[in-house]
Amino acid sequence: MTLPTSAPLIALLLAAILWGLSWIPLKHFAAYDVHGVSLNLVAYGGLALLFLPLLWRQRAAWRGQGLTLLGIALLGGYANFAFTTGMALGEVVRVMVLFYLVPVWGVLGGRLFLGEVIDRPRLLGVVLALTGALLILGGPAVLQGEVSWLDLLAISCGLAFAGNNIVFRARPQLPMGSKLAAMFLGCAAMAAAGLEAGVQDWPAAPAAIWGGVLLFGFGWVLLATLGTQWGVTHMEAGRAAILIILELVVAVVSAMLLGGERMSPLELAGGALILGAALLEGWREGKRPVAG
Known part of the structure; x- marks a missing residue:
């Protein structure tokens, strides 16, 4: 059956909106001290249990690719863990903008691991994004060590996410369900390890909150993840990259309107540069010739 051309577009737009608004339930859970280790163990642990039978059924397709799946588990697992933690505990606007250094890490990683060429538009995008990050982190103050652990979490989250995307692209033959x-x-494993290490005490939250965390995992996270992966698979890379940026716009605008967050002129300038870099990378992907 032929898919409607608008279906991937709608899926990607809805996924970007879900990710951009995910700070709302995450902040709600954090008010009950449910974040980080506890939230990820319940939300992603539930998803892991849901996908385990599929992973087992697809074992013939990924046999011999254990290291690849381990890389996805480490990079993708950390990216999700860091994203939910940063959004729950940090300033939404700051975390999202720093997370969107993804184009920088994607360009550098693509060059190092996939042999992709860094042409002038890509080099310009890297310079714009790094300059924007410097401004958001306080300009010259960043050289004096005035960077919070949440800033580092957001940056490392983007780095891990970009690395995970590179592994996804490098092994297209692996079933998406297994990935x-x-x-x-x-x-879930990182959250369990954190709990065992005593990183966070288990919060005494009401049962309704834990039910909400499970719904967040099975509903919000699963729909956003499937929408993103399905959308980018059925759409041109450049168009998809630009649409995904809606996630950043939705997060920033909603946090300012609903969360009362504000950005200083320096942070606004930095955010504009990072947004420009992301748009430039999306435009560049769209200019790639399609292999025939």
Whole structure:
């Protein structure tokens, strides 16, 4: 059956909106001290259990690719863990903008691991994004060590996310279900390790909150993840890259309107540069010739 041309567009737009608004339930859970280790163990642990049977059924397709799945578990698992933690505890606007250094890490990683060429538009995008990050982190103050752990979490989250995307692209023959299962398992395993290490005490939250966390995992996270992966698979790379930026716009605008957050002129300038870099990378992807 032929898919409507608008279907991937709608899926990607809805996924970007879900990710951009995910700070709302995450902040709600954090008010009950449910964040980080506890939230990820319940939300992503539930998803891992859901996908385990699929991972087992697809074992013939990924046999011999254990290291690849391990890489996805580590990179994708950490990216999801860091994203939910940063959005729950940090300033939404700051976390999202720093997370969107993804184009920088994607360009550099693509060059190092996939042999992709860094042409002038890509080099310009890297310079714009790094300059924007410097401004958001306080300009010259960043050289004096005035960077919070949440800033580092957001930056490392983007780095891990870009690395995970590179692994996804490098192994297109692996079933998507197995890749997602590895990512969910990795996040849940990191949360379990954190709990065992005493990183966070288990919060005494009401049962309704834990039910909400499960719904967040099975509903919000799963729909956003499937929408993103399905959308980018059925759409030109450049168009998809630009549409995904809607996630950043939705997060920033909603946090300012609903969360009362504000950005200083320096942060606004930095955010504009990073947004420009992301748009430039999306435009560049769209200019790639399609292999025939």
